[in-house]
Amino acid sequence: xxxxxxxxxxxxxxxxxxxxxxxxxxxxxxxxxxxxxxxxxxxxxxxxxxxxxxxxxxxxxxxxxxxxxxxxxxxxxxxxxxxxxxxxxxxxxxxxxxxxxxxxxxxxxxxxxxxxxxxxxxxxxxxxxxxxxxxxxxxxxxxxxxxxxxxxxxxxxxxxxxxxxxxxxxxxxxxxxxxxxxxxxxxxxxxxxxxxxxxxxxxxxxxxxxxxxxxxxxxxxxxxxxxxxxxxxxxxxxxxxxxxxxxxxxxxxxxxxxxxxxxxxxxxxxxxxxxxxxxxxxxxxxxxxxxxxxxxxxxxxxxxxxxxxxxxxxxxxxxxxxxxxxxxxxxxxxxxxxxxxxxxxxxxxxxxxx
Amino acid sequence: xxxxxxxxxxxxxxxxxxxxxxxxxxxxxxxxxxxxxxxxxxxxxxxxxxxxxxxxxxxxxxxxxxxxxxxxxxxxxxxxxxxxxxxxxxxxxxxxxxxxxxxxxxxxxxxxxxxxxxxxxxxxxxxxxxxxxxxxxxxxxxxxxxxxxxxxxxxxxxxxxxxxxxxxxxxxxxxxxxxxxxxxxxxxxxxxxxxxxxxxxxxxxxxxxxxxxxxxxxxxxxxxxxxxxxxxxxxxxxxxxxxxxxxxxxxxxxxxxxxxxxxxxxxxxxxxxxxxxxxxxxxxxxxxxxxxxxxxxxxxxxxxxxxxxxxxxxxxxxxxxxxxxxxxxxxxxxxxxxxxxxxxxxxxxxxxxx
DNA sequence: CTGAAAGCGCTTACAG
DNA sequence: CTGAAAGCGCTTACAG
Numbered sequence: 001x002x003x004x005x006x007x008x009x010x011x012x013x014x015x016x017x018x019x020x021x022x023x024x025x026x027x028x029x030x031x032x033x034x035x036x037x038x039x040x041x042x043x044x045x046x047x048x049x050x051x052x053x054x055x056x057x058x059x060x061x062x063x064x065x066x067x068x069x070x071x072x073x074x075x076x077x078x079x080x081x082x083x084x085x086x087x088x089x090x091x092x093x094x095x096x097x098x099x100x101x102x103x104x105x106x107x108x109x110x111x112x113x114x115x116x117x118x119x120x121x122x123x124x125x126x127x128x129x130x131x132x133x134x135x136x137x138x139x140x141x142x143x144x145x146x147x148x149x150x151x152x153x154x155x156x157x158x159x160x161x162x163x164x165x166x167x168x169x170x171x172x173x174x175x176x177x178x179x180x181x182x183x184x185x186x187x188x189x190x191x192x193x194x195x196x197x198x199x200x201x202x203x204x205x206x207x208x209x210x211x212x213x214x215x216x217x218x219x220x221x222x223x224x225x226x227x228x229x230x231x232x233x234x235x236x237x238x239x240x241x242x243x244x245x246x247x248x249x250x251x252x253x254x255x256x257x258x259x260x261x262x263x264x265x266x267x268x269x270x271x272x273x274x275x276x277x278x279x280x281x282x283x284x285x286x287x288x289x290x291x292x293x294x295x296x297x298x299x300x301x302x303x304x305x306x307x308x309x310x311x312x313x314x315x316x317x318x319x320x321x322x323x324x325x326x327x328x329x330x331x332x333x334x335x336x337x338x339x340x341x342x343x344x345x346x347x348x349x350x351x352x353x354x
Numbered sequence: 355x356x357x358x359x360x361x362x363x364x365x366x367x368x369x370x371x372x373x374x375x376x377x378x379x380x381x382x383x384x385x386x387x388x389x390x391x392x393x394x395x396x397x398x399x400x401x402x403x404x405x406x407x408x409x410x411x412x413x414x415x416x417x418x419x420x421x422x423x424x425x426x427x428x429x430x431x432x433x434x435x436x437x438x439x440x441x442x443x444x445x446x447x448x449x450x451x452x453x454x455x456x457x458x459x460x461x462x463x464x465x466x467x468x469x470x471x472x473x474x475x476x477x478x479x480x481x482x483x484x485x486x487x488x489x490x491x492x493x494x495x496x497x498x499x500x501x502x503x504x505x506x507x508x509x510x511x512x513x514x515x516x517x518x519x520x521x522x523x524x525x526x527x528x529x530x531x532x533x534x535x536x537x538x539x540x541x542x543x544x545x546x547x548x549x550x551x552x553x554x555x556x557x558x559x560x561x562x563x564x565x566x567x568x569x570x571x572x573x574x575x576x577x578x579x580x581x582x583x584x585x586x587x588x589x590x591x592x593x594x595x596x597x598x599x600x601x602x603x604x605x606x607x608x609x610x611x612x613x614x615x616x617x618x619x620x621x622x623x624x625x626x627x628x629x630x631x632x633x634x635x636x637x638x639x640x641x642x643x644x645x646x647x648x649x650x651x652x653x654x655x656x657x658x659x660x661x662x663x664x665x666x667x668x669x670x671x672x673x674x675x676x677x678x679x680x681x682x683x684x685x686x687x688x689x690x691x692x693x694x695x696x697x698x699x700x701x702x703x704x705x706x707x708x
Numbered sequence: 709c710t711g712a713a714a715g716c717g718c719t720t721a722c723a724g
Numbered sequence: 725c726t727g728a729a730a731g732c733g734c735t736t737a738c739a740g
Contacts, residue, residue: 009717011716011717011718012717012718013717021726021727022726022727022728023717023718023719023727024719024720024726024727024728024729025725025726025727027718027719027720028720028725028726031719034719034720034721035720035725035726036725037725037726038725038726041725041726053498055472055475055476056476056717056718057417057476057478057716057717057718058473058476058477058478058718059413059416059417059422059477059478059716059717059718060417060716060717060718060719060732061717061718061719062413062718062732063411063413063414063417063716063717063718063719063731063732063733063734064717064718064719064720064731064732065718065719065720065732066719066732068413070456070477077442078432078438078441078442078445079435079438079439079441079442079637080438081433081435081438083438084432084433084434084435084437084438084441085433087432087433087438087457087459088431088432088433088459088461091432091457091458091459092459092461095466095470100456100458100470100473100474100477101456101457101458102424102454102455102456102457103441103445103455103456103457104445104454104455105441105442105445105446107442107446112449116449116454118409119412119454120454121409122409122410122411122412123412123413123424123454124411124412124413144407229638229639229641229642230638233642258639258642259642261642261644262641262642262643262644262646265644283433284583284584285583285612285639287583287616288583288587288612288613288615288616289616290615290616290619290644292616363733365732365733365734366733366734367733375710375711376710376711376712377711377733377734377735378710378711378712378713378735378736379709379710379711381734381735381736382709382710382736385735388735388736388737389709389710389736390709391709391710392709392710395709395710410733410734411732411733411734412734413732413733413734414716414732414733414734414735415733415734415735416716416734417715417716417717417718417732417733417734417735418715418716418733418734418735418736419716419734419735419736420716420735
């Protein structure tokens with residue numbers, strides 16, 4: 001029968017004395033090393049562990065061994081569905097390595113982000129996944145600490161800081177080019193906050209595509225927002241308030257696309273008939289919007305697997321790793337009939353051909 | 355100038371020797387106790403901390419003090435937007451107490467959930483917030499460990515296990531009653547997975563309301579699904595496949611409501627004109643669906659604040675804490691014109707009057 | 709007000 | 725193959 005120990009926690013000492021060995025041997029058994037243990041001894045130890053219900057204290061282990069079996073992930077806002085989906089995959093992946101995850105949510109606050117990172121470093125995380133809320137990420141303290149870090153941002157890699165990212169600018173260019181390929185000439189954009197790196201890259205990609213096509217940019221159709229649904233809603237209303245509105249729109253994330261669809265619907269603007277839309281990033285949800293959202297996408301599970309692997313096989317000079325992206329075609333861009341639609345009205349294809 | 359220390363980490367020892375004191379005094383300064391320190395000494399220590407860039411090792415602190423300044427949160431799936439929103443609030447709230455959060459995502463897997471909890475307990479979390487993927491939560495190991503735990507599930511509290519929840523059954527009854535109050539008599543339901551506690555409570559509430567109104571239950575209009583968007587989509591199609599379909603529908607979460615709206619749209623069913631809908635839980639997003647979703651809601655920030663507070667002021671006999679809920683009225687239920695709509699087509703009110 | 713020292717529960721050379 | 729012991733970086737009675 002298992003003993004109920006409410007008072008003191010069972011420690012290695014208890015197991016050792018019950019098994020009639022030293023605590024060192026208990027360690028060797030639990031960790032399968034670094035010294036060999038006779039089979040009979042091992043059995044006695046395992047038996048003692050079962051009898052006592054012993055559970056190793058990870059904190060003590062971390063202090064003694066220097067590895068906490070913990071990763072940290074820092075994000076601007078976990079309630080963003082793209083980030084949440086990514087976090088889900090990261091958690092599944094790190095679990096495969098026996099690691100748990102410390103989650104830091106900066107709430108889009110740059111100063112708080114710094115505190116969070118410091119807190120995670122002080123807790124001896126074995127590695128950090130970092131999506132910054134600002135274009136000046138706090139890599140200084142991480143590098144000084146020597147902790148492996150993979151940034152999922154559009155920054156340039158530095159020594160000691162790996163970067164895993166898609167080519168945001170190119171992807172934005174392709175998304176815009178897709179709209180242009182439908183014959184739309186008047187194309188606007190709803191951007192994210194200027195302080196964020198990916199906002200600027202996506203804006204720049206849109207500018208590139210317009211320039212490549214020899215099209216003029218109408219400043220009134222460059223509407224800044226904040227990556228939220230409400231921001232997208234407001235931006236759409238603002239766009240409609242102007243004298244005339246564009247024929248097509250590149251919206252820089254899924255949440256804003258969701259909000260803007262609501263606004264267009266309320267104002268009687270039909271998507272894609274009156275105004276076509278292509279979005280960026282996002283989740284499963286885009287397929288269920290009305291109309292379903294054509295959007296640039298990233299393979300989230302691959303990103304997570306690669307990020308965790310980079311931490312595990314860490315080399316300070318790992319550098320830059322690029323993620324492929326693809327255009328997930330739904331109804332919102334007004335693709336001609338005959339495009340490969342599934343039950344939920346969308347198909348996907350690589351955009352290499354652009 | 356700050357010394358760059360790449361080799362060895364700065365420890366309390368370094369600070370102490372630079373300040374010409376003992377490590378104990380450094381502790382007293384950093385922790386503001388438990389012994390007083392002369393002002394001059396304190397200054398020397400603070401100066402030494404600045405000079406060395408010393409950062410306390412939280413792992414060592416946890417081992418010595420017994421408190422890790424870490425909470426754990428265990429959820430079925432962080433990519434669910436309601437859960438993600440809740441996690442966001444929990445993170446903001448725990449940060450106010452100087453705690454970081456270990457996040458465990460079981461991926462709806464009951465066995466994995468157990469491993470995760472064990473992992474968090476071994477890491478000496480100061481408390482646990484727990485949403486189970488199954489109606490048999492793993493409270494045994496938590497209780498044995500003596501770790502404070504707040505369950506956000508519809509379980510009954512036990513000694514050592516606090517429960518913070520809304521009255522799901524009553525809320526579901528009210529949601530259904532709202533549909534009935536519009537005069538609809540044929541009301542169906544799309545439920546969550548039977549293994550989960552809240553699925554059954556919500557189903558039961560719907561049954562209650564139907565019974566109270568003296569209405570017969572059509573088994574074909576009780577469609578089981580799995581709380582996902584795709585599940586809701588499929589369930590809606592299944593409902594439409596039968597001979598006839600109900601006039602109204604209670605859909606047990608927001609994700610499924612999102613999926614079903616897509617299905618109804620594709621099949622030419624107008625919501626709410628042909629079929630009215632009330633949802634359950636969910637996020638900001640419900641307001642941006644087309645039509646906007648009428649839904650039972652919970653005050654997420656309050657839940658988070660209360661949960662963290664319960665952990666902080668822990669008493670093993672804390673018991674049950676009920677969360678109020680309200681009905682957030684959008685367009686999907688077909689409320690008569692004149693209801694208090696905002697810009698995004700919704701209003702909210704308490705449901706105490708039901 | 710300050711310091712020497714035990715202790716938190718592990719890991720891991722080192723010696724046998 | 726096994727054990728005694730130092731050490732990880734802190735906290736905190738205890739004695740001065």
